[in-house]
Amino acid sequence: MIEIRNLSVTYSRITGKDRNAAADAVKDVSLAIEKGRLFALAGESGSGKSTVLMAIPGLLPRGTKISGQILLDGKDLLSMTEDELNRIRWRRIALVPQGAMNSFTPVITVGRHVEEVLSVHLGLSKKEAAERIPSLFALAGLDGALASRYPHELSGGQKQRAAIALALACEPGYLLCDEPTTALDVITQQGIITTLKRLSDEKGVGILLVSHDLPLAASAASKLYIMKDGALVEEGDPRTIAAHPRNPHTKALVNALLELEEEPS
Numbered sequence: 001m002i003e004i005r006n007l008s009v010t011y012s013r014i015t016g017k018d019r020n021a022a023a024d025a026v027k028d029v030s031l032a033i034e035k036g037r038l039f040a041l042a043g044e045s046g047s048g049k050s051t052v053l054m055a056i057p058g059l060l061p062r063g064t065k066i067s068g069q070i071l072l073d074g075k076d077l078l079s080m081t082e083d084e085l086n087r088i089r090w091r092r093i094a095l096v097p098q099g100a101m102n103s104f105t106p107v108i109t110v111g112r113h114v115e116e117v118l119s120v121h122l123g124l125s126k127k128e129a130a131e132r133i134p135s136l137f138a139l140a141g142l143d144g145a146l147a148s149r150y151p152h153e154l155s156g157g158q159k160q161r162a163a164i165a166l167a168l169a170c171e172p173g174y175l176l177c178d179e180p181t182t183a184l185d186v187i188t189q190q191g192i193i194t195t196l197k198r199l200s201d202e203k204g205v206g207i208l209l210v211s212h213d214l215p216l217a218a219s220a221a222s223k224l225y226i227m228k229d230g231a232l233v234e235e236g237d238p239r240t241i242a243a244h245p246r247n248p249h250t251k252a253l254v255n256a257l258l259e260l261e262e263e264p265s
Contacts, residue, residue, distance in 0.1 A: 002033040002056060002093075002174055002206065007068035009051050009060065025051045027230040028068075035173055035206040038197055040221035040238070042214050048230040049210045050098070053176050056208075057093050058085045090121045094167035098179040100159035103166055104151040110162040111147025117169040132169075139203075140165035141195045157188035164195065174206045175199065181216065193220045214253050218242055226250050 009026035026048045033039050041049045054060050056070055058077060070077040072092065077085065089095075097103060104113055111133050118129035134144030142161040151159055160180055167175055177196065181189040197220060199205045211217040218224055218238035226234040226247065233247040245251045 003071040004031050005069040010065040012063045029232045033206045033208050036204040037222045038200040038207040039223050040209045040217035041225045042217040043227035047227040049227050053210050057089050090170045093174045094172040096163050096167045096177040096180050100163045103163040114169050121170050136165045156184050177209045
């Protein structure tokens with residue numbers, strides 16, 4: 001289990017008068033991610049959800065003030081050194097970043113990206129790594145033949161699936177997905193979500209899905225967390241939250257969606 005306890009994050013920034021100022025991005029957030037389940041963290045842009053996700057593998061900017069605990073099977077990630085975190089990244093916790101192109105160097109084939117991860121983190125030879133690529137691509141719902149292509153030769157959905165294959169290379173127990181369906185069409189979005197749910201159900205991967213799309217997050221998750229202005233305002237079963245939201249912000253989100261559905265086409 002990954003257990004976040006009372007996490008608070010404050011970014012340092014420079015004001016117009018060149019004086020240090022603080023921005024409280026996350027305020028006393030507690031949540032858990034279990035293996036074999038898909039959890040969703042939803043909220044509007046700027047609510048702090050991506051900050052929570054990036055805090056888990058220790059990828060927040062230098063100088064960021066962080067308090068609380070992030071426990072991986074009882075060990076606090078926030079107290080680990082960079083070397084200790086590097087031994088956990090990819091192998092135990094992997095990231096699918098927002099925007100698939102953020103995962104790839106444009107002059108290297110997508111298959112070569114996976115080979116490098118397997119070589120650096122698992123010590124596999126080029127031949128051994130190449131032999132594993134087709135199964136990794138299949139796991140992400142992608143044709144292994146696409147491994148020889150460059151990122152710009154893939155569609156948006158294919159790039160996103162390749163990013164998932166890359167994240168799965170070292171068979172991590174947990175997958176952190178930051179807006180993995182952004183800028184994709186509805187059918188492709190549903191395909192990506194189906195793949196993530198299959199990884200959770202069949203492979204036992206614990207997944208945290210961050211999204212500003214409340215219906216998409218609710219349709220995918222076994223448990224839904226809602227954030228607003230850096231704080232966790234509601235959590236529970238997605239159907240229950242959609243039918244009986246308790247927090248005013250969640251009620252406003254649900255009502256806005258209902259109004260959109262009722263508008264004539």
